[in-house]
Amino acid sequence: MERNGDRHAASKPVRVVIVDDHAVVRRGLRAFLDVLDDVEVVAEAGDGQAALDLLERMAAHRELPDVVLLDLVMPRMDGVLVTQQITGRFPPVRVVVLTSFGELERVQAALAGGAAGFLLKSAGADDVATAIQAAARDEVFLDPAVARRLTHRMVSPPTGLSALTARERDVLTLVAKGLSNQEIATRLVISERTARTHVSNVLRKLGLSSRTQAALVAVREGLVPPQA
Missing domain, CATH: 1.10.10.10 (Winged helix-like DNA-binding domain superfamily/Winged helix DNA-binding domain)
Structure with a gap:
């Protein structure tokens, strides 16, 4: 049986906002996503506060994106706090976090804050697309390497x-x-x-x-x- 979310995803592209303080990274992500028929990059922001301001304006025009692709470490506002703000203020919007191995504790905090997915910054285009589509279906996507690290951390917490x-x-x-x-x-x-x-x-x-x-x-x- 086809779910409502699946019909929605099939009928029109998933609207995505990219948030990263490095313009080169934003361009790279956009290049990944622009070739996909089922994903549409609708806006970009250079830091967390700018992202929240952007979403506020989009909400006023009823143009919120489906997914925010968010770097975890940015100036002005930490990615964990941005995740909490987005999920609290804009409940329909899902957050997929870009992370690295050195940010595992922040990954846990972002997960607790409502993030719907985690990707390593080295992820390929297919993984990025998979994570975005999963988030749009209200599912959680964890990069396998991140999932292994989180599991190990819970079993053997570091000291x-x-x-x-x-x-x-x-x-x-x-x-x-x-x-x-x-x-x-x-x-x-x-x-x-x-x-x-x-x-x-x-x-x-x-x-x-x-x-x-x-x-x-x-x-x-x-x-x-x-x-x-």
Whole structure:
């Protein structure tokens, strides 16, 4: 029996918005998708806030896309927060996240925030199309490599520095150098609130209670040289 969603997908292309802060990546994704008869790229945005502003305008004209193809790491607004905002403010829109192996914790957070699919940035055109079509049918698509990593993480959760994301290791290094949350935010081009969240996550994952303890761990692990 054919479902309503299948008839909809067969009758007209899936409308897609591409969100990535790298113009070259957006052009590459558009080139992938423009050759597909059942997918139509209707707009692009260069960061998360721009994407939310764009969707607000599209919603006002009743022109929301079916799927947003979203980079997980962007300036101005983290991809996890963007995912939560899109799924909360624009429920009909599905989010497919572009990720890398180093962003596994963010993948989990984005999944909890309502993302409908995850693709590695190295994914081929067929996988991109499959993920978009699955999202349009209200299904979840997980890149097999991402799924394996998530399963392994749940079975054998990492400890110590291995529990930190690449960004959290950067934050730990800056904490060890004595930078404040605002200075960390400036250095990493993120908001102070995001920097504060990263610091809290670092302390929690390492089982620490202070920035001084974090600095000592960073020195012990060789992330920064000891203070003279």
